[in-house]
Amino acid sequence: MSEQHALFDPLLQDLSDRSRDEVLAAFSAVQYAAHPVAEVQLAGLRDVTLRRQVQRMLKLIGRTLVHVDGTHWTAGYDDDIAASLVAQGWQPLSVVDRAVLVLVLIHSVAIPRSEGILTGDSWKSARPTTVDELRTTRISGEERRLALQRLRAAGLIQLSGDHSGGPSYIPGPQLQRLTPAARRRLQDQLILAAAPASPIAEAIRARNGVPVSTTTGGDA
Template sequence: MPTLVWGACLRAAWPRPELAPFPGGAFAREGIVSLCCQLGADRDAVERAVDRVLPEADLLAVDGDELRLGAAVAALPAVVVEGLRRGHHLLPALTAGAQAGDEPASVVPPYEVPTDVEPAHEAPDGYVMRSVVATLETARRPVPWGGLPMLGDPAMRSMVEQALLPCGRQLLRTADGNWVTGFCDPVVEALVDEGVGTLAAEDRAVLALVLLHTVAIPRAQGRHRHSRWTGEGHTVTLAALASNRKISKTSMRAALRRLRAAGMVAETTTGRYLPGPALDRMSEARSNLLWEDLILVGRPDGQLAAAIRRRRGLAVAVLSDGGVAESPTETDRR
């Protein structure tokens, strides 16, 4: 089903096969859904492909009711684009007036490569490298290994890393073998010192609550066995988060909106919250610091928390009742 839907999207955004398919033009969501349903597809399956499957693969970009081709299309090898050109006339087409823009749909004959032009066997390395970087930097979630097979080539991987380095970015691989980019640790330190791109105190507190409920507590109960923050599907409701009386429900709702926009928190269709895809962009060192923060918050008077404080050079104040006073964690200082 996603293949049919993407074929219709590709034809709608790319009416002239002699041109490059990316970025293409915008087209209407309802036109694609109606076309696929007319071809016998199940409407729920079509909508699922449009709203979730294709955007997650970066083959489609969604902006309300307007759709465009995703950044992954820019990374298609030249031989794939050439094959799509040859079969362009077979792609399902919207009827006249159903697609966005002034140009109506038309019957396009089979594309033929001019006799004086050599067929492209492979794209230049520079083009492939830029396409890979564009795909990784615009992807909301880690890109599966199969989505960027060119990164299996050490030479291409080195080119991508060298291209990212002047921007302060680095190529990262998740525990699942997927690809993602993130800031280099020295750049993170510099941005934090300047207060650039950091979360407000209230947003950090709400993020800590989400991680406690969806990661730390399930992990302590033996239900979270994945090393990634987004590796399990444990969720928490707004009502459970609001049981923390230090933050009002209104402020918490506003903080969750900001965290969702930043990709730090995601929301399911049932109104439950879980860690967001931006956490996958952290390096292993930054991820370990966040794990330590949860220890400092969850069990501040434990031996492990004391060892973390000593290593970080944090002062520990002992209260009159023998407890440990709250001290700023790594997340708080950022």
């Protein structure tokens, strides 16, 4: 990270050596760790003043702190930066990879949430997506296999702990990097696609100001 020090020097120059080291350690952890980092592990996250410095550093590179489960931290794209990248057509995943990822998220998160089995807005799920469920798509077996490998390597999906019925998949740790607003938008879209007639889908449409269509039993 030495090449970035010039960018961060104005933020770090007034800190003591110890505080600077703690801020840099926290910055590196939330930026590069595969999983969210426990707040108790790093002074740069525990201390509100030092954490504010970490947030300022992240802002300089278009990132922001993301609180996970109330006890952990990671870093993700700032909402405005993410919107700008999308508007410019930035899309790091191929069509096939996106399709497979969406299937995993629908089966592991959206459907259980629409049925009231999964609550909150976490990506943690005890309902893994099986290979059989992925076979119902029009994606070829080889395309699916390669997509699953790429998504696992990117941390967007992971193998579930139960392999008794063959490999199955749940959301990966990189999804924890989504900000609350981005997470809510994606989860709403998944629920609307997976269970459009569910009560939770109706609540989403109402919250977004989308009229709910009704059917009457009278004459047309």
